[in-house]
Amino acid sequence: MIEAHLPLTHLTVALPKGRVLSTALELLRQAGFPLSIPESSRQLRHFFEGVTVLELRNADVPVYVDLGVADLGVVGKDVLMEAERKVYEPLDLKFGACRIALIREQGASGPIRRVASKYPRVAARYLEERGINAEVIELGGNIELAALTGLADAVVDIVETGATLRANQLEEIEVIAYSSARLIVNRASLKLKAERIRPLIARLEGIVGG
Amino acid sequence: MRACYNPLEQSEAPLPIIPYGTRYVLPPEWEWREHLKHQIQSTLSSWGYAAVQTPALELFDPQHPQSELAFHLTDRDGTLLSLRSEYTAPVGRMLRADLLGHQYPLRVSYAGNVWLRGLESELGRLREFTQVGAELVGVSSAQADAELLELARDALESVGVRFRLEIADRSFLAALLSTSGLGHAELEHLSDIIERKATPELREALERYKVTSGLKADLLELPDLYGGIETLERARKIARTSEALESLEKLEQTVKLTGRDDFLFDLGMARRISYYTGFTFRAYTPDFGQPLLGGGRYDTGIPGAGFAIGLERVMSALGTPPALPRVQVLALDFASARFARAQGYRTELLHGSSVDEARLEAQARGPEFIAHGGVLERVNP
Numbered sequence: 001m002i003e004a005h006l007p008l009t010h011l012t013v014a015l016p017k018g019r020v021l022s023t024a025l026e027l028l029r030q031a032g033f034p035l036s037i038p039e040s041s042r043q044l045r046h047f048f049e050g051v052t053v054l055e056l057r058n059a060d061v062p063v064y065v066d067l068g069v070a071d072l073g074v075v076g077k078d079v080l081m082e083a084e085r086k087v088y089e090p091l092d093l094k095f096g097a098c099r100i101a102l103i104r105e106q107g108a109s110g111p112i113r114r115v116a117s118k119y120p121r122v123a124a125r126y127l128e129e130r131g132i133n134a135e136v137i138e139l140g141g142n143i144e145l146a147a148l149t150g151l152a153d154a155v156v157d158i159v160e161t162g163a164t165l166r167a168n169q170l171e172e173i174e175v176i177a178y179s180s181a182r183l184i185v186n187r188a189s190l191k192l193k194a195e196r197i198r199p200l201i202a203r204l205e206g207i208v209g210g
Numbered sequence: 211m212r213a214c215y216n217p218l219e220q221s222e223a224p225l226p227i228i229p230y231g232t233r234y235v236l237p238p239e240w241e242w243r244e245h246l247k248h249q250i251q252s253t254l255s256s257w258g259y260a261a262v263q264t265p266a267l268e269l270f271d272p273q274h275p276q277s278e279l280a281f282h283l284t285d286r287d288g289t290l291l292s293l294r295s296e297y298t299a300p301v302g303r304m305l306r307a308d309l310l311g312h313q314y315p316l317r318v319s320y321a322g323n324v325w326l327r328g329l330e331s332e333l334g335r336l337r338e339f340t341q342v343g344a345e346l347v348g349v350s351s352a353q354a355d356a357e358l359l360e361l362a363r364d365a366l367e368s369v370g371v372r373f374r375l376e377i378a379d380r381s382f383l384a385a386l387l388s389t390s391g392l393g394h395a396e397l398e399h400l401s402d403i404i405e406r407k408a409t410p411e412l413r414e415a416l417e418r419y420k421v422t423s424g425l426k427a428d429l430l431e432l433p434d435l436y437g438g439i440e441t442l443e444r445a446r447k448i449a450r451t452s453e454a455l456e457s458l459e460k461l462e463q464t465v466k467l468t469g470r471d472d473f474l475f476d477l478g479m480a481r482r483i484s485y486y487t488g489f490t491f492r493a494y495t496p497d498f499g500q501p502l503l504g505g506g507r508y509d510t511g512i513p514g515a516g517f518a519i520g521l522e523r524v525m526s527a528l529g530t531p532p533a534l535p536r537v538q539v540l541a542l543d544f545a546s547a548r549f550a551r552a553q554g555y556r557t558e559l560l561h562g563s564s565v566d567e568a569r570l571e572a573q574a575r576g577p578e579f580i581a582h583g584g585v586l587e588r589v590n591p
Contacts, residue, residue, distance in 0.1 A: 068499020090433065092410035188494040188501065190407075191376055191474050194437055 009196045011051050011189075014065055014073035016058040020181060023095050024074040025053075031203040050196075062087055062184065071189035072197065077179040078158055082119045088190050090201050091183040094208045098158045098180075102126070102173045103165060105147050112153045116146035123156035126176045144168050231337025242531035243340075246369050247321050247521060250342045253368040254319040257361050259344045261319045264300040268292045274299055275484040279328035293325040298485065298508065298516055301345050305512065314348025314512075321521075335500070336522060343505070345516035350509050352460055355489055356467035362503055362517050366493055371527050373493040373502055376474035379461055381488070382445060383432055383480055385454035390421055390429070400429075401480040407433035425450070436476040439465070445477050461489060482506065491517065495527040502527060539579045539586065540572050546581035557581065 013028070015021050025035050035053060037046050046053040054070055061075040062083035074093060078100050100122060102115075112134050117123040120138040127134050137152060146152040147170060158179065159165060159172060183204060190197055228234065235243060251261060270282060270290035280295040294300060297320050305316060321342040344361060346354055359375060366373050383404065387397050396419055403412045412433060416426045428448040435445055442458055442465075449455045465473060474494075482490050488507030495502050502524055505517025525531075539557040541547035542565065550557040558577075560568055568580045572589040579586045 066499065068497065086406075088407040088433075089411070090407050090409055185407075186499050188499055191436060191476065192374060192494050192496055198437075 009050070009193050011072065011193065011196055012054060012070045013051060014054045014056050014061045014070035014075075016061050016075060017055050018058075020058075020074060020076070020096055021055065024093070024181070027074075027093060027204060027207060030207050031200055033200075059083065065184050065186050068186045068188055070186065071193060072183060072185045072200075074181055074183060077177070077182050078119065078122075080182060080184065081122050081177060081179075084121060086187065088185040088187060089182050090185060090190075091204055092208070093181040093183055093204065096181040097178070098160045099178050100156060100176045101159050102154055102156055102176060103144065103147060103159070103170050104154045104173055106169045106171045108147075108153070110153060114152040115154050115156055116143055116152035117156035118143055119156055122176065126156065144170055229337070233336065233338075238531045238534040239525075241534060243521065243525060246524060246528075247340070247342055249368050250365045250519060250521075251319060251321055253365045254342075254344050254361065257317070257344075257357075257364070259317040259319040259346075259361075261321070262301065262304065263320065263322060264294065264297065264304055266294050266323065268294055268300060271299075276326065279326045281325050281327045294322070295324055295326055296483075297322075297324070297341055297343055297518060298345065301516075302347070302508075302512070302514065305347055315354070316347045317344070318347070319344045340521035341518040342521055343516055343518035345514055347514035347516075348512055350488075350507065350513035350515075352463040352467055354515060355460075355464040355507060358505060358515050358517060359464070359468055359473075359491060362491065362493065362505065362519075365519060366503065366524075369524060369528070371495060371502065371524050373495045373527075374472070374474050375491055375493050376476055377461060377465070377489060377491045378476045378479035378482075379457050379489045380479060380482060380486075381457040382449070382454050382477045385451045385457065386425075386429060386432070386448070388453075389450055390419075390425060392419055392421075404429075404432050404478055405480040407478060409433050432478040435478045436474070438474065439471050441475040441477060464489065485510065488515070493519075498523070498527050537575070537577050539581050540568050540575075540577050541581040542568055543582065546584055549584055550579065550581045550586060553586070555579070555586075 015024050025037060028035055033051055034048055035051065037053070044055050054064065056064060058075065058079050059082070061073040062080055062085040064070040065073045065087050066085040076096055078098065080089065100119060112132055114137060115123050115127060115134050116137045116139050118139060118141070120136045123136045127136070134153070137146070139146060143155045143157040144164060147155045148168060154173070156176065162172065165172060183201065185197060255261070268291060270292045271277060274280070276295040277292065281293040283291045283293070285291050301318060301320060322340065323338055324341050325338050327337065344358070346358055363375060387400060392400070400412070400415060403415060409430065412430060416429060421429065428450065431448050435441060442462055445458055446455070449458055479490070485508045486506040487509045490504070490506030492501040493503035500523055503517055503519045505515065507515035535556055537558045538555040539550040540560050541550055541557050542560055542563060544559070547557050547559055560571065563571065565580070565582055568582070569589050572580050576590060578588060578590050580589055581587070
């Protein structure tokens with residue numbers, strides 16, 4: 001067999017911009033990766049010894065990892081549920097906790113015929129499980145407005161503290177799923193680069209607690 | 211009167227002009243692709259595998275594991291047809307139709323296009339692609355499994371691609387899960403989680419299903435049951451049933467027969483194409499997310515096992531095609547061109563050029579000779 005590993009196994013890590021990025025970088029540093037990205041950096045790709053970090057939009061992280069352009073990534077379970085990508089999810093990193101919930105205007109009691117969401121697949125799966133015949137409208141942001149303006153009878157969205165809901169006279173009807181940041185790994189990379197990825201998973205697990 | 215259809219006429223319609231997920235194959239890629247295909251098939255042939263072809267049009271079969279992903283067409287009498295979406299099932303049907311007689315074991319190979327409607331068209335995933343593969347039918351043994359592993363290795367090595375072979379066997383996991391006493395829906399859910407190696411979710415589900423703590427600890431090992439040959443030893447420690455031990459022993463025996471110890475293993479692989487009943491295997495290549503090759507054993511009816519290589523994936527892993535062989539002679543007339551070709555030169559005809567123009571063109575483009583009046587004239591060193 002022709003040897004399949006490179007001299008120093010290089011890892012490419014996909015991380016979403018924003019809050020997750022800094023927490024994920026901190027965790028990876030603690031796990032022994034020499035990563036430091038200056039706050040002011042406008043680079044989208046950061047090179048370190050043996051590691052490249054890609055800064056991506058949230059929803060793109062599972063795409064890069066599934067297609068093997070990145071070996072591993074950090075992304076919310078909510079995004080993973082929507083992406084339906086074939087990636088390994090070996091570790092709950094236990095930050096960025098939130099829940100995906102069905103939300104309606106306070107006191108709304110009419111039938112649910114239209115549901116707006118940034119998570120159309122999650123919403124459709126949930127409605128099917130509950131036996132609700134409703135159409136799903138995909139929206140990009142401020143989903144709550146759809147319920148307030150009558151664009152939809154309910155929305156499926158993430159809730160962190162619930163403050164936005166209370167401020168807008170909305171209520172959580174049912175929690176669909178709990179989410180937090182996950183470590184995801186490309187299926188071929190986990191196997192071919194096991195000598196670097198397996199210890200990394202173990203160290204991260206030690207840091208966040210199994 | 212209707213206007214004549216002219217395929218060269220610029221269409222007014224905006225791009226794309228071919229269906230999503232299909233592509234044109236242009237030079238120099240075509241020649242390279244044919245070369246690689248031939249290389250793999252020659253290797254299969256040198257192991258005694260005889261090439262066959264099945265029709266691209268198949269009768270629709272709702273039992274086919276990929277029937278939901280295949281393209282469907284309607285025949286003129288209303289019969290539903292499918293476009294070939296893989297080779298194992300149609301080759302199996304062909305063998306059952308007794309076209310080759312029953313001189314088992316049968317060794318057959320194939321190469322051709324397959325189509326999947328459902329695929330997202332992305333890196334390494336097309337909706338029309340090429341598979342080259344082999345099937346060893348009529349025998350079920352560790353020896354047969356070992357032959358396919360060695361054949362797969364030889365075939366990939368013949369095209370110079372870097373790879374590692376990984377062996378999996380779902381029966382180990384199935385044997386362990388069956389001791390839990392859980393129902394079908396719960397087991398399906400656990401399989402889904404194990405397939406994603408989602409250990410935190412697995413822990414939560416096992417608690418929810420009130421699985422006993424000893425079995426829970428063992429099942430929690432499954433997502434991590436991958437790696438080199440030592441994986442089999444680790445698996446042995448949690449093998450609770452004779453079926454689980456048997457499947458490990460068969461894998462050990464197979465590997466021993468190949469005389470190699472560089473295989474990867476994953477005993478936590480919970481999903482596979484539904485016709486597989488025994489071991490499965492894949493080939494991974496560095497820095498490419500998709501397996502180059504997939505295969506396994508299907509012992510339903512006539513036992514058999516086989517594998518398919520994704521030719522486009524091999525090409526992606528290898529990189530850019532080598533340049534086309536250059537034209538060596540520019541000829542001004544047919545007789546001179548025939549003469550040059552008879553000498554073994556790759557020869558192109560020039561249309562309406564003078565000898566001087568031909569010399570200039572040769573100097574600009576690089577062919578060594580021009581041919582005119584039945585002689586070769588060297589232009590470039």
